[in-house]
Amino acid sequence: MSRLLSPAAAVDVLADALRAGFDPEAAPSRSAVPVPAGELLLMPAAFGAHAGVKIAGVAPGNPAVGLPRITGSYLLLDGTTLQPLALLDGAALTELRTPAVSALAVRHLTPDGRPLRLVLFGTGPQAYGHLEAVRAVREVAETVVVGRNPVAARALAGYARSLDVPSRTGTPDEVAAADLVVCCTTARTPLFDGTLIASGAAVVAVGSHEASARETDTALVTRAEVYVEARSAALREAGDLLVPMAEGAIGADHVTGTLADLVHGRRTPSTVRPRFFKSVGMAWEDLAVATALYAAVRSG
Numbered sequence: 001m002s003r004l005l006s007p008a009a010a011v012d013v014l015a016d017a018l019r020a021g022f023d024p025e026a027a028p029s030r031s032a033v034p035v036p037a038g039e040l041l042l043m044p045a046a047f048g049a050h051a052g053v054k055i056a057g058v059a060p061g062n063p064a065v066g067l068p069r070i071t072g073s074y075l076l077l078d079g080t081t082l083q084p085l086a087l088l089d090g091a092a093l094t095e096l097r098t099p100a101v102s103a104l105a106v107r108h109l110t111p112d113g114r115p116l117r118l119v120l121f122g123t124g125p126q127a128y129g130h131l132e133a134v135r136a137v138r139e140v141a142e143t144v145v146v147g148r149n150p151v152a153a154r155a156l157a158g159y160a161r162s163l164d165v166p167s168r169t170g171t172p173d174e175v176a177a178a179d180l181v182v183c184c185t186t187a188r189t190p191l192f193d194g195t196l197i198a199s200g201a202a203v204v205a206v207g208s209h210e211a212s213a214r215e216t217d218t219a220l221v222t223r224a225e226v227y228v229e230a231r232s233a234a235l236r237e238a239g240d241l242l243v244p245m246a247e248g249a250i251g252a253d254h255v256t257g258t259l260a261d262l263v264h265g266r267r268t269p270s271t272v273r274p275r276f277f278k279s280v281g282m283a284w285e286d287l288a289v290a291t292a293l294y295a296a297v298r299s300g
Contacts, residue, residue, distance in 0.1 A: 011137060041055070045284045050290075055090065072090030074089070076290050105279070118180045118181075123152035123155070142165070179202070199274060211237060222244065222250055228255055
């Protein structure tokens with residue numbers, strides 16, 4: 001899909017949707033249904049000239065048999081008649097849109113004009129996609145890959161070097177020297193000590209959308225300015241925020257702003273506190289990117 005829509009173009013598509021006035025707070029919520037193999041997710045959205053729905057499967061046992069953990073399909077519809085227009089690979093769509101959401105946040109939460117030292121947690125498709133998306137919006141001075149599987153971590157570091165980004169594998173405590181930390185793992189408990197994050201650094205976490213799962217700790221969340229896609233979605237699904245709330249460390253008002261606030265210039269991020277962007281993934285993002293992909297195919 002990146003051949004039809006580059007990571008940079010996908011970032012712009014999402015920004016354009018927000019500039020056009022779409023309100024993520026009013027978007028339909030995700031439906032999650034437990035099944036024996038894992039979980040089925042239903043994600044509908046409608047705005048502009050189109051509507052669409054993603055049906056995704058999360059199958060934790062798949063990687064052990066050589067299959068992707070995330071499966072699914074995306075059905076794009078005409079917004080007026082609801083007639084089907086296209087069927088897209090849902091997993092491939094997610095691999096393009098999730099990094100684009102993160103990169104849109106990175107564009108606003110990190111300084112421009114200075115190469116960033118990136119610490120990247122994860123070695124799966126989302127880690128590769130995030131490396132490419134971050135590079136689309138910022139120059140990367142070095143990438144440090146942190147992963148449970150040393151072979152996979154070395155492979156991702158090698159891929160980064162093939163993109164002319166100096167890269168190596170590392171350990172969680174290297175977040176102390178990072179300008180940007182990106183977490184895209186299946187972890188359910190914190191990946192690093194949040195007290196190590198520098199005051200001017202940014203952290204992005206995308207790996208979970210469950211109230212009890214998180215990649216970051218309470219120490220980071222309490223120190224940081226927190227940005228989300230939508231307060232309503234984050235307060236339903238973002239364990240990175242809900243666990244500290246359950247502990248009494250923060251309240252719902254701890255969220256500083258949203259992606260829309262950043263895009264519209266309603267919030268200016270702090271330069272003396274860490275900035276934390278927590279993404280749970282929303283259906284409007286899938287629709288915006290799917291619509292752009294459909295337009296690219298039609299024009300090609």
